[in-house]
Amino acid sequence: MIVRIATEDQYRLPDNDAERLNELDNRAVAAVEADEEDTFHQVFEEMLQLVRTDGHKLDGDELEESDVIIPPPDTSFTEAAREFTGEGLIPD
Amino acid sequence: MPGMGGRMSTVIKAKINKMLDKAEDPSETLEYSYAKQMELLQNVKKGIADVVTAKKRLQLQQQKLEQQVVKLDTQARQALSAGKEDLARTALERKQFAQTELQTLDQQVVELESQQQGLIDKEQKLRSKLEQFRTKKEVIKAQYSAAEAQVKISEAATGVGEEMADVGMAMQRAMDKTENMRARAGAMDELEASGAFDDNLTLTAGQDDIDRQLHELTSGSQVDDDLAKMKAELGEGGAPSPALEQGKPADQPTQGGQQ
Numbered sequence: 411m412i413v414r415i416a417t418e419d420q421y422r423l424p425d426n427d428a429e430r431l432n433e434l435d436n437r438a439v440a441a442v443e444a445d446e447e448d449t450f451h452q453v454f455e456e457m458l459q460l461v462r463t464d465g466h467k468l469d470g471d472e473l474e475e476s477d478v479i480i481p482p483p484d485t486s487f488t489e490a491a492r493e494f495t496g497e498g499l500i501p502d
Numbered sequence: 503m504p505g506m507g508g509r510m511s512t513v514i515k516a517k518i519n520k521m522l523d524k525a526e527d528p529s530e531t532l533e534y535s536y537a538k539q540m541e542l543l544q545n546v547k548k549g550i551a552d553v554v555t556a557k558k559r560l561q562l563q564q565q566k567l568e569q570q571v572v573k574l575d576t577q578a579r580q581a582l583s584a585g586k587e588d589l590a591r592t593a594l595e596r597k598q599f600a601q602t603e604l605q606t607l608d609q610q611v612v613e614l615e616s617q618q619q620g621l622i623d624k625e626q627k628l629r630s631k632l633e634q635f636r637t638k639k640e641v642i643k644a645q646y647s648a649a650e651a652q653v654k655i656s657e658a659a660t661g662v663g664e665e666m667a668d669v670g671m672a673m674q675r676a677m678d679k680t681e682n683m684r685a686r687a688g689a690m691d692e693l694e695a696s697g698a699f700d701d702n703l704t705l706t707a708g709q710d711d712i713d714r715q716l717h718e719l720t721s722g723s724q725v726d727d728d729l730a731k732m733k734a735e736l737g738e739g740g741a742p743s744p745a746l747e748q749g750k751p752a753d754q755p756t757q758g759g760q761q
Contacts, residue, residue: 414664416514417620417672435508470630473638473661479514482675493513 412468413461414476418483421465431460431478438490447487454490458483521667522660539632542666546625549673550618556680557614559687564607570600578728583736590732594725603690610683617676624669635662 411428414420423431434457441450457480468474481490578593635658642654 414668416518416668417624417675432508435510439509470627471634471638473631473635473658475657475660475664476515478508478511479518481510481514482671484675490510493510 411477412474413465413478413480415458415461415480416482420468420472420474420476421461422468423461423465427460427464428478431457434460442487442490442493445491450487450490454481454485518664518667518671521670522663542669543625543629546621546628546669546673549676550621550625553614553618553621553676553680556683556687557611557618560607560611560614560683563687563690564604564611567600567604567607571597571604574600579732579736582729582732587729591725591729594728594732598724598728610686614680614683617679621672621676624672628665628669631662631665635659 411423411425412420413423413431434453438450438453438457441447441453461480481493574593574597578590578597581587581589581593638658639655642651642658645651646654
């Protein structure tokens with residue numbers, strides 16, 4: 411599967427990482443909803459690390475659409491919170 | 503994709519797609535509109551230039567603040583040797599404030615540098631993907647039937663389109679951050695203009711608003727330490743002399759971080 415870390419790069423990951431990634435994503439969202447900033451950053455960082463270490467960067471000649479797009483690595487907790495209440499990282 | 507119900511990803515993907523939808527059909531755009539692509543690359547270049555400008559301005563402020571730190575230290579020394587402890591304290595408080603600002607500036611310059619590099623990388627990546635698309639398109643046209651070629655070209659176009667949207671996002675974020683720093687730099691300039699870092703130390707200590715604010719802002723203990731250190735140094739070797747160690751502050755600021 412192809413995963414993009416927004417503003418960074420696209421990576422090719424083994425398909426069986428999908429479940430792990432999905433779980434981390436759900437935990438990140440849950441942390442935002444529970445207003446737990448530290449947990450959010452911790453889980454989000456784990457997500458980024460999983461993609462960066464398990465994935466291989468796509469070459470410049472590969473023109474692929476991503477299956478998954480993860481928010482930019484420098485996403486703040488405030489931005490993440492806004493993301494789930496309407497306006498977010500990318501203005502509507 | 504099955505099993506990928508991740509909400510963060512879904513939200514971001516939906517927004518990226520919305521951005522792409524707003525643009526003309528990416529396949530069309532890529533195939534025919536060379537001008538459009540160049541425009542996008544020019545925008546990225548402009549974004550990079552803005553970041554560089556902001557960085558230069560911050561570096562200029564770094565230099566000014568470094569000079570201020572040296573000057574205020576000297577002034578504190580002079581005031582102390584002239585027996586004006588209040589005045590020395592004010593100078594040291596200002597020095598402390600300037601040093602704190604310097605630390606913030608150092609961090610910001612580092613951050614801007616990484617943004618600048620990030621945008622340069624993104625621009626190169628996008629350029630290379632656009633080139634790749636142009637080449638690939640011709641190969642696909644030659645190898646596949648018209649219908650198949652259309653599907654394949656459109657897939658490749660989506661890949662490039664996503665890259666374009668991502669570059670746009672990276673640029674927007676860089677601009678927002680640069681704007682924040684610019685606002686802060688502007689506030690610093692105002693503070694300076696209003697006399698916070700005035701080199702005229704004839705004013706009496708604590709006479710204006712800024713001094714009161716500085717009393718609150720700066721950590722008293724650091725100022726007390728500096729003052730005690732300075733007193734000890736001045737105390738050595740007998741009677742204080744007004745010209746003592748003029749222009750030779752004990753606590754030289756680091757000259758690093760300038761590029």
